[in-house]
Amino acid sequence: MPASATKPLRVAVLADSDTRWKWGALTANRIAPSAPGIPGDTAGGADIRLDGFLLRGRATPTARQLGEVGVTADSLREVTAVEFLRAMREEPYDLLVLSLVGGGVQAMLHGLKRVWEDRPRRPVVVTGYVGVVYEKLADGLLLRHGADLVLANSRQDADRFRAVYEGVGADAGSVTEVALPFLGGAPYTGEHDPYTVVFAAQPSVPDSRKDRTYLLNRLVQHARRHPEREVLLKLRSKPGEHTTHIEELPYQKLSQRLDLPPNFRLVYGHMGEVLDRTDLLVTVSSTAALESLHRRVPTAVLTDLGIREALGNHHFVGSGCLASWDQLDAGHRPEPDEDWVARQGVAADGSYDTAFDTARERIAKLLARPGGLPPLTPYYTPVTAPGYLPGILARHHLGPDGTPLPGAPAADKEPGPVRQIVRRAARGAYRHGVQRVAPVIRRMGEL
Numbered sequence: 001m002p003a004s005a006t007k008p009l010r011v012a013v014l015a016d017s018d019t020r021w022k023w024g025a026l027t028a029n030r031i032a033p034s035a036p037g038i039p040g041d042t043a044g045g046a047d048i049r050l051d052g053f054l055l056r057g058r059a060t061p062t063a064r065q066l067g068e069v070g071v072t073a074d075s076l077r078e079v080t081a082v083e084f085l086r087a088m089r090e091e092p093y094d095l096l097v098l099s100l101v102g103g104g105v106q107a108m109l110h111g112l113k114r115v116w117e118d119r120p121r122r123p124v125v126v127t128g129y130v131g132v133v134y135e136k137l138a139d140g141l142l143l144r145h146g147a148d149l150v151l152a153n154s155r156q157d158a159d160r161f162r163a164v165y166e167g168v169g170a171d172a173g174s175v176t177e178v179a180l181p182f183l184g185g186a187p188y189t190g191e192h193d194p195y196t197v198v199f200a201a202q203p204s205v206p207d208s209r210k211d212r213t214y215l216l217n218r219l220v221q222h223a224r225r226h227p228e229r230e231v232l233l234k235l236r237s238k239p240g241e242h243t244t245h246i247e248e249l250p251y252q253k254l255s256q257r258l259d260l261p262p263n264f265r266l267v268y269g270h271m272g273e274v275l276d277r278t279d280l281l282v283t284v285s286s287t288a289a290l291e292s293l294h295r296r297v298p299t300a301v302l303t304d305l306g307i308r309e310a311l312g313n314h315h316f317v318g319s320g321c322l323a324s325w326d327q328l329d330a331g332h333r334p335e336p337d338e339d340w341v342a343r344q345g346v347a348a349d350g351s352y353d354t355a356f357d358t359a360r361e362r363i364a365k366l367l368a369r370p371g372g373l374p375p376l377t378p379y380y381t382p383v384t385a386p387g388y389l390p391g392i393l394a395r396h397h398l399g400p401d402g403t404p405l406p407g408a409p410a411a412d413k414e415p416g417p418v419r420q421i422v423r424r425a426a427r428g429a430y431r432h433g434v435q436r437v438a439p440v441i442r443r444m445g446e447l
Helices: 018-031 063-069 081-090 102-115 137-144 155-167 209-225 251-255 271-275 288-294 325-329 338-343 357-367 389-394 417-445
Strands: 009-015 048-055 075-079 095-099 124-127 149-152 175-177 196-200 230-234 264-267 280-283 299-302
Touching: 009 018, 009 081, 018 048, 018 063, 018 095, 018 149, 018 357, 048 081, 075 081, 081 102, 095 102, 102 124, 102 137, 102 389, 124 357, 137 155, 149 155, 149 357, 155 175, 155 338, 175 357, 196 209, 196 271, 209 230, 209 251, 209 264, 209 325, 230 271, 251 264, 271 288, 280 288, 288 299
Parallel strands: 009 048, 009 095, 048 075, 095 124, 124 149, 149 175, 196 230, 196 280, 230 264, 280 299
Antiparallel strands: none
8 A cells, every 4th residue: 555644655675786786775765755855865764664675696795785885774685586576475565676687577577466466456666777778778678578667767768768668569658767866976076185086997897807907007007107196996896796797807806916006096985985086087887987977077988998889888979978098198088968968867967856756756646546556567478488488487486477486495484494504505605606616617718
């Protein structure tokens, strides 16, 4: 039931990585109808009860990563897909945000359709993307189809999303334009003392040792050329931790082989806090560039390795931000194209406060719909994708109709103490294999 004046709106967020937890929780706060939507809001306010669920897998965030994200919740627990579906069957929620990779969203949509089939009312289901959408557009979008709202972080994305859905004959009415939920912070007002250059690293872009070593060397060379500046390498995770993408060659390890100048440092922490002292943000294609542009911090997207779809920097064509290290070393400062920035949902013009109004209004109307909401209707079904959908569902221990498969973990009861211990040990072994052993084997295969 919709929240009343005396009852908080009950919101659930399911995420599978630190980045997606950040996006999902912040999005939930901004789109919940009873939320004020003020930049900087966090979960747990008087109007919302936010319960977080972390989907168990290779990228399940550690306690350190969760702390660095800086988003709180009223409750937070790690679950399997089947455990989550059981919770959704047993606990009443008003709003559910699925902040997962596309296959995970599709599996949950089918699983939720099944567990809610006898319920007179169900939550409003929302999904979307954590940042720039520069690859697998059709694949990712169709895997997200079926949610009540598919959020687009910019006007450009909203247009593209609708074109894909309409092009395959799917209902495009779910597409809703918003903005990235983590934008904010004080606008840039001028150079700091010392002048600070920040390189925002990405876990998987670029992915080769040669290219990552090149970028690290150029950053170090920039620090040596400008000893009066502070040069920071902003890292996403520590070795052994996983984010949304696998990082097989951490910059921390590559930097151990170098003689680093005193004005060069590796830093972690909240990106917003780093941007507070940044005079030039440099990246290959990180979403941090959009955070920087929102604050009007000078921002450079590197062209040294080419402008290529594999790098994601092709998304910034027309931005005015493309530049090489040679140009930056010589003093060049990119000037962003205002029209391009406006189409990206960056809202540097001050319109950010209203960016989530449409989503809030749509959710409020859905919550107030007489008789509740109709069943979820994903585009992919055993009829439209019989060779694709069953495999996606099986990876989450679900059958073709969304029902848990026999032997699925925690399909019908909570695990006992012994099973919990065995599960933790197995999960630790799995993560060690994925994060430590598998990369070594892959690199050995390249020799």
